[in-house]
Amino acid sequence: MKIIQNGTLVTPKGLYDLSLAIYNGKIVEIGEITPKEDDEIIDASGCLVFPGFIDAHTHLDLPVGGNLTADDFESGTRAAAAGGTTTIVDFATQYEGDTLLNALDTWKRKAEGKAHVNYAFHMAVCDWNDNARHELKALREAGVSSLKVYMAYDTALNDAEILELLEDAKKYGFIVGCHCENGSVITNRQERLKAGGRFGTDAHPLAHPAEAEAEAISRFCYLGKLSGCPINIVHLSTRLGLQEVKKAKEQGVKVYVESCPQYMILDESKYELPDFEGAKYVCSPPLRRAEDIYALREAVIVGDIDTIATDHCSFRFDTQKNLGRDDFTKIPNGCPGIEHRPVIMKKIFGDQISAMDYCRLMSSNPAKVFGMYPRKGALQEGADADITVWDPGVKWTIRANDMEQNVDYTPFEGLKVEGRPRFVFVNGELAAENGRSTDIHMGEYVRR
Numbered sequence: 001m002k003i004i005q006n007g008t009l010v011t012p013k014g015l016y017d018l019s020l021a022i023y024n025g026k027i028v029e030i031g032e033i034t035p036k037e038d039d040e041i042i043d044a045s046g047c048l049v050f051p052g053f054i055d056a057h058t059h060l061d062l063p064v065g066g067n068l069t070a071d072d073f074e075s076g077t078r079a080a081a082a083g084g085t086t087t088i089v090d091f092a093t094q095y096e097g098d099t100l101l102n103a104l105d106t107w108k109r110k111a112e113g114k115a116h117v118n119y120a121f122h123m124a125v126c127d128w129n130d131n132a133r134h135e136l137k138a139l140r141e142a143g144v145s146s147l148k149v150y151m152a153y154d155t156a157l158n159d160a161e162i163l164e165l166l167e168d169a170k171k172y173g174f175i176v177g178c179h180c181e182n183g184s185v186i187t188n189r190q191e192r193l194k195a196g197g198r199f200g201t202d203a204h205p206l207a208h209p210a211e212a213e214a215e216a217i218s219r220f221c222y223l224g225k226l227s228g229c230p231i232n233i234v235h236l237s238t239r240l241g242l243q244e245v246k247k248a249k250e251q252g253v254k255v256y257v258e259s260c261p262q263y264m265i266l267d268e269s270k271y272e273l274p275d276f277e278g279a280k281y282v283c284s285p286p287l288r289r290a291e292d293i294y295a296l297r298e299a300v301i302v303g304d305i306d307t308i309a310t311d312h313c314s315f316r317f318d319t320q321k322n323l324g325r326d327d328f329t330k331i332p333n334g335c336p337g338i339e340h341r342p343v344i345m346k347k348i349f350g351d352q353i354s355a356m357d358y359c360r361l362m363s364s365n366p367a368k369v370f371g372m373y374p375r376k377g378a379l380q381e382g383a384d385a386d387i388t389v390w391d392p393g394v395k396w397t398i399r400a401n402d403m404e405q406n407v408d409y410t411p412f413e414g415l416k417v418e419g420r421p422r423f424v425f426v427n428g429e430l431a432a433e434n435g436r437s438t439d440i441h442m443g444e445y446v447r448r
């Protein structure tokens with residue numbers, strides 16, 4: 001057995017100065033444990049012991065307009081482990097003409113044998129048709145409990161398709177996430193900005209107004225209400241969007257909210273940086289204004305945001321972001337973050353949220369919302385031994401040349417931070433130590 005001792009166990013309900021024993025990939029005992037001679041002792045003194053963090057929004061090995069993301073399941077999950085994340089939920093994408101089950105197989109193959117942390121998949125449905133409808137039951141049986149739709153981009157479904165999908169999804173017990181932005185408004189604004197000679201990164205936030213997010217959130221919530229299906233607003237980024245969620249909740253809509261650290265610490269002034277530096281921050285939705293940052297932080301503190309994910313979608317600055325040097329609409333959208341989410345959340349909130357709330361946002365809630373609880377997201381006997389031993393005292397600075405993410409920059413470059421995982425266990429094995437991967441591939445597919 002491995003015995004983690006001298007640390008403080010954290011659950012959403014409290015803090016406990018107890019030991020925890022791991023055997024065969026599971027948590028087998030929690031309490032005051034007297035180690036036996038051949039037990040391996042893990043010293044967690046001064047540390048908080050969390051159920052391993054879950055990042056329920058990542059894009060690894062994803063082709064976007066002829067570009068493949070810089071991180072695949074090897075480097076992406078290595079970076080996840082280094083930062084304290086033990087399970088990710090990535091997106092299998094069904095492209096036009098493809099089946100849902102084939103899309104799931106395609107993504108499973110991308111991850112198999114490469115993953116340092118556990119992985120599951122949401123199914124992004126981009127071609128809603130009778131065949132897809134009939135596959136939902138089999139998809140559910142294959143361990144997928146969440147779907148995703150887009151209201152923008154060439155992957156978008158129209159409103160009627162989304163409503164049909166929601167109605168069928170409800171029958172099989174899915175939760176449906178949505179990229180909520182009004183696609184035609186964005187495309188139109190991009191065209192008009194370029195016609196007016198605006199090709200730089202400073203035009204990017206102008207093409208994605210907060211109203212286009214809020215309007216889409218409102219529409220998606222009403223479709224959720226009509227269908228009765230539980231829904232999830234992914235990467236919510238605006239104060240206006242939060243207001244729409246609040247209205248929907250008052251009407252009894254079963255709506256969950258995800259947001260991401262970058263929207264709570266970086267703002268749209270980044271797009272005005274000289275020398276094309278703004279491209280490093282081009283993601284959709286874009287970084288927002290101070291008022292949005294304030295509203296999102298408040299929403300986290302009062303419990304209006306359910307889960308924190310990264311939307312990790314990394315592209316190299318030198319060769320990939322560069323494709324949009326003369327036209328901001330050609331910049332591959334997305335930012336890296338899978339490695340730094342836990343420490344950035346500590347940086348933003350410090351003691352404004354308790355260790356229990358932090359545990360809820362980073363671990364238990366994503367496990368519950370996405371059908372993995374209590375196998376994941378819980379410190380209890382019988383749960384998988386995915387454990388993050390967090391040392392709050394370590395002071396360090398985020399540097400791109402000192403990280404596991406396979407990309408040539410980080411949006412958090414130079415940020416001084418506190419705290420780092422001392423040990424990260426995935427299925428009972430040590431996947432990272434002191435912020436470095438141990439280079440073992442313990443990750444397994446998580447049926448949900």
Ligand SMILES: [Zn+2]
Nearest residue numbers: 057059311313
């Ligand atoms: Zn995404």
